[in-house]
Amino acid sequence: MTTTHSVPRVTIGRSGITTSQLSLGTWGIGKAAAAATIGDDETIITVLEAAFDAGITYLDSADMYENEDRLGRLLKEVRNKPDDLLIATKYGHGKPFTADGVRRAVEQSLASLELETIPLMMLHDPRGEEDMAEVFGAGGALEGLRALQSEGLVGAIGVATGTMQPLHAAVDSDEFDVIQFPRLYTLVNRAAKTSGLLEKARAKGIGTQLAAPFTGNILATGVRGVDKPLYAYWPAQPEVIEAVGRMQDRADELGITIAQAAVAYVATEPLIDVAVIGVRTPGEVEENVESLFTGVSRDDLESIADAGAVDESLMGGPDFVWPFPLDRVPDELKDVVSKNAGHK
Numbered sequence: 562m563t564t565t566h567s568v569p570r571v572t573i574g575r576s577g578i579t580t581s582q583l584s585l586g587t588w589g590i591g592k593a594a595a596a597a598t599i600g601d602d603e604t605i606i607t608v609l610e611a612a613f614d615a616g617i618t619y620l621d622s623a624d625m626y627e628n629e630d631r632l633g634r635l636l637k638e639v640r641n642k643p644d645d646l647l648i649a650t651k652y653g654h655g656k657p658f659t660a661d662g663v664r665r666a667v668e669q670s671l672a673s674l675e676l677e678t679i680p681l682m683m684l685h686d687p688r689g690e691e692d693m694a695e696v697f698g699a700g701g702a703l704e705g706l707r708a709l710q711s712e713g714l715v716g717a718i719g720v721a722t723g724t725m726q727p728l729h730a731a732v733d734s735d736e737f738d739v740i741q742f743p744r745l746y747t748l749v750n751r752a753a754k755t756s757g758l759l760e761k762a763r764a765k766g767i768g769t770q771l772a773a774p775f776t777g778n779i780l781a782t783g784v785r786g787v788d789k790p791l792y793a794y795w796p797a798q799p800e801v802i803e804a805v806g807r808m809q810d811r812a813d814e815l816g817i818t819i820a821q822a823a824v825a826y827v828a829t830e831p832l833i834d835v836a837v838i839g840v841r842t843p844g845e846v847e848e849n850v851e852s853l854f855t856g857v858s859r860d861d862l863e864s865i866a867d868a869g870a871v872d873e874s875l876m877g878g879p880d881f882v883w884p885f886p887l888d889r890v891p892d893e894l895k896d897v898v899s900k901n902a903g904h905k
Contacts, residue, residue: 570582572834574766574768575768576681578647581617582834584836585840587626587628592625594794597778597841604842609642610640617850619835621772622670623685625685629650648676649681649683651685652683652685654685659705661700663682667679678715681719684706686722686723688724689726697734719737724881725756737767739768741772743837746833747771747773748823749779749808752873770834771827774824774826778791779791784802784805793876795891800872800875804870808865819865821855824838826866829859
């Protein structure tokens with residue numbers, strides 16, 4: 562399949578950044594879960610070229626992906642790298658949210674990607690009040706980002722996390738230009754909207770980016786013929802599997818795949834600027850782009866979500882620190898969850 566469409570352009574909130582409505586996530590180029598890994602250098606180049614051919618001009622990265630040396634190298638071999646290519650990156654994910662930490666990350670990203678400025682730098686995966694206190698405190702990451710902005714090394718700044726409290730804190734502070742929220746506005750979990758986060762961000766002009774529309778990755782694979790459907794790359798709860806099956810039935814009635822429905826659902830939400838997609842092949846790039854042009858109405862997309870309405874606690878709600886209910890923690894994570902969430 563070769564797409565005949567080009568991804569629309571959007572402006573990301575008050576950041577002033579104009580780019581493609583779809584961003585290509587690059588976790589699969591680095592240290593990713595097996596189900597998300599793209600593969601060898603040749604395959605990565607073909608994926609990048611397919612994305613650029615389709616009008617995608619935005620790559621989303623992070624220091625924890627451990628991919629930026631590779632990405633910088635491979636971009637030199639791509640035949641059609643856009644002149645206006647935007648590469649955003651992130652720092653954090655378990656590291657201290659300090660000024661020194663974010664400076665080291667920016668300097669490394671600039672060197673690896675051979676950039677003079679990071680046009681959008683986000684703080685990655687703060688999990689709660691303690692992390693955000695460090696971000697806002699003396700010597701914290703926000704202070705560091707402001708210094709990097711004054712030196713011209715960083716443009717817009719943001720917070721990227723799948724946890725609700727830090728996202729609300731970021732918006733309430735009005736210090737950030739963008740929020741990115743994996744899995745918090747999808748066919749199976751609409752918390753970013755039902756909590757009021759998206760409307761609050763839009764009222765302040767803060768850009769909004771939904772990452773992981775496939776929820777890692779049950780909304781990409783569906784449930785039919787799949788031995789162990791995954792949510793956030795962990796085995797999905799039985800109720801979630803059943804719900805996605807109902808959504809898949811409704812998508813079939815409308816003549817689209819569940820993966821196309823997942824992307825279209827995000828792209829047609831007026832309160833979201835950008836959807837960050839993860840793909841492994843050029844064909845998946847093309848399917849994602851065609852998702853924007855299926856002609857299926859917003860009401861019909863809502864009917865897919867409604868067909869599989871599910872209790873969001875089954876995806877770790879309402880705080881969404883974990884992608885599963887705490888009373889169903891996988892054995893291999895019980896010690897970690899007990900330590901971090903206060904549960905024995």
